[in-house]
Amino acid sequence: MNNLKIINRYGQLVTDSREVAVMAGKRHSDLLESIDGYIKYLLNGKFRSVDFFIQSSYKDSTGRTLKCYLLTKKGCDMVANKMTGEKGILFTATYVTKFEEMENQLKVKKIDSYRIEDPIERARAWIKEQEEKLILEQRIFEYEPKISYLDTILNSTNAIVVTQIAADYGLSAKKLNEILKESEVQYKVNKQWILKAKYKDKGFTKSETFIDAVGQVRLNTKWTQKGRLFIHQLLESIGIKALMDLENIKVS
Incomplete structure (x- = not known):
């Protein structure tokens, strides 16, 4: 029960829905269904669902990419509120303790770049801060259309990786x-x-979070259909045509 893993994801503490499901004694698919319902209500109430649940993915033992969520402390609160009895009490006690432990660790480790005396280390820390800020900024921009349009773009099942788009043009x-x-x-x-x-x-891209083989949180950028159209128009403007279009020209 005390093995819940808390991840520091660009300054935001989260935990994996798979671990939460184990602690809650639920099937992961059932927990995902519950979270999807919570997100629907949050969006209807004009709340930012990403403050509670962040959609992510992982690869199972067969190599399939499957859906999961990263839960913030608020997300854990919401799940815990639906649990009763001993499991609910133990789950609440565990996640509160684990989040608190990680927060305390970050307070000790986190030193703002301007407070570092060594000029080289100060420069390195500043660069790291700027990288994290830029990546977080893109994530925020990407989630704004989701909140405004109820997932019609960012949750599209047609979002694809750049490798697939590139192949269409050879x-x-x-x-x-x-x-x-x-x-x-x-x-x-x-x-x-x-x-x-x-x-x-x-709304051109959709960054998905996943946990790699060594347990590190990574981001994978996919392009929405809107982004794919943008790339198509850009490539055509510089004389690069899709292979399908080239084949059509040959046939005609």
């Missing part, structure tokens, strides 16, 4: 990312491509 993912970089659409921060400021709030 390009590699690396080449397409470089084209988007040269076109000043995106730039790279901490191994993730970040959209330039003027594109961040367009």
